[in-house]
Amino acid sequence: MSLALNGLCRYPVVQAPMAGGASGPPLAAAVSDAGGLGFLAAGYRTADGMRDEIGRLRGMTGRPFGVNLFMPQPPPAGTDAVEAYRRRLADEAVRYGTPPGDPGGDGDDGYEAKIAILLDDPVPVVSFTFGCPAPEVLGALAGAGTFTMVTVTSVQEARDARRAGAQAVCVQGTEAGGHRSTHRDDPQGGLTGTGLLSLLAEVRESVRIPVVAAGGLMRGSQIAAVLAAGAEAAQLGTAFLPCPESGAHPLHKQALTDPLFVTTALTRAFSGRPARGLVNRFVREHGACAPAAYPQVHRMTGPLRKAAALAGDAQGMALWAGQGHRMARALPAGELVELLVAEMDAAAAAVSGRSAR
Structure with a gap:
């Protein structure tokens, strides 16, 4: 079995890039060595930090891997809502003994410098x-021998990516953990989205480039389902969070299957952009008031989130997770890839057997 994305990996299993430290070189290397496609998350990293992680990863595996970049973000429409949210966080500052961070600065995430490194x-x-x-940019990367993929959450975004020259799209359903990858954050409708299977079908009928499916996938049978629906591969994030190679905080890993955290929700509470995470105290108290202001809100809550983690308080942390988080398995990443493939093959064989009757 080979992945049609330029033969980049043996199995159609892509480890999602999870910014903030979860998907560093150890996790990406383990997934790639097992036959999947491991990813580094360059979001929130400096350009030099990204370069260093690429070097570390190359020292750990000779297999192909990917790097994910955040696109530059426009400034928020106004600063009043940001300042109001900062005032709202005063009680959190008292609780954790640290003030909110400075929301200032641009939203380009070092994009140009990172592109220059990846071209060099x-x-x-x-x-x-x-x-x-x-x-x-897409043409230059392709000319350098890099396979390019754009994450999309709608048919229009997929069409835009195809027209721009992307070689594949990653279709992200609303079930996905972490940030919604919408190209433009809609302050009025950003906390909604289309489910993966419906969106996958719509995109497959609209663009003729390879599609990777992402959103709430935790079992090999689900991978088999999206492959049957036309995807070239499946991208999984939450499934890899509890792996020992993951850099996620231990409290985050534990929370995935902790009975205290039952549901997930899309919220702007931690970053100012819609992101799916476990519903905890912070989300309940601040989610409805958080403005559409990324990365300003992300910068403000950063010190509070770090202080909550140091205090061992998962109720104040951003516990990103997809809707299938209760099915998380704390296995070494290589073993998890093998199990997912075995489950995928078993599901495909079961369907084939039923159709042959």
Whole structure:
């Protein structure tokens, strides 16, 4: 079995890039070595930090891997809502003994510098979140031998990515954990979305480039389902969070199956952009009031989230997770890839057997 995305991996299993430290070199290397496609998350990293992680990963595996970039974000429409949210966080500052962070600065995440590094020293795959690069950027990366993929949450975004020259799209259903990858955050309708199977079918009928499916996938049988629906591969994030190679905080890993955390919700509470996470005290108390202001809100809550983690208080942390989080399995990443493939093959065989009757 081979993945049609330029033969980049043996199995159609892509480890999602999870910014904030979860998907560093150890996790990406383990997944790639097991026959999947491991990903580094360059979001929130400096350009030099990204370069260092690529170097570390190359020292850990000789297999192909990917790097994910955040697209630059426009400034929020106004600062009043940001300042009001900062005032709202005063009680959190008292609770954790640290003030909110400075919301200032631009939202480009070092994009130009990171692109320059990836053109100077190409990697096998580069994917993009929160927007679509200019055709010139995608063309330059392809010319350097890099396979390019843009994450999309609608048919229109998929069409835009195809027209810009993306070689594949990652279709993200609303079930996915972490940030919604919408190209433009709609302050009025950002906390909604289309389910993966419906969106996958719509995109497959609208664009003729390879599609990777993402959103709430935790079992090999679900991978078999999205492959049958036309995806070339499945991208899983939450499934890899509890792996020992994951850099996620231990409290985050434990919370995935903790009975205290039953549901997930899309919220702007931690970053100012819609993101799916476990519903905890912070989400309940602040989610309805958080403005559409990314990365300003992310910067403000950063010190509070770190202080909550240091205090061992998961109720104040951003516990990103997809809707299937209760099915998380704390296995080494290589073993998890093998199990997912075995489950996928078993599901495909069961369907084939039923159809042959």
